[in-house]
Amino acid sequence: RKEVEQDPGPFNVPEGATVAFNCTYSNSASQSFFWYRQDCRKEPKLLMSVYSSGNEDGRFTAQLNRASQYISLLIRDSKLSDSATYLCVVRGSNYKLTFGKGTLLTVNP
């Protein structure tokens, strides 16, 4: 089993749609959880951290279920500029980041 698994995608959605990304992780000792965004041929950039209580940043909502070892990201009212690859990332006590393969999102006009 891979350490971090994401929906394979790709996702193609119209502007204004709501899209959800799902991710599971295998190491129950994982300590921190993130969603990163990566534009084509660029470096990953932190989109948001994910907390057990759930957290929201504008149109973006992240959820963490430690019991199920499941992480999600919801994007509401998709914009063209949201087109990117979304990476689910987990960090252990040694500060190593473990990335999922990423899910490509294309928002169409």
Next chain:
Amino acid sequence: ETGVTQSPTHLIKTRGQQVTLRCSSQSGHNTVSWYQQALGQGPQFIFQYYREEENGRGNFPPRFSGLQFPNYSSELNVNALELDDSALYLCASSRRQGAGTEAFFGQGTRLTVV
């Protein structure tokens, strides 16, 4: 801008050669990690340096080695290059201040081995 800079941005090498990639970490950051990202994959952890010592290593052979300098900048060295080493190499710097510490990535070095 993240304040993390990598050089060079692009590089073409021949199989069997050696390569050194460089990373300047963000001011105040004492931890540098290196990742390899093959096309269509997520970044894979190579190793991490904390205060000039290797502090964790992923599933990469010994021909991948590194250094961290007193100013916390870092080098990644790869010997005996293979075609499969072609990838985007990313450096990330962070400050050890709890589990929520953010890692900032440089723009990467795109290595092509021919």
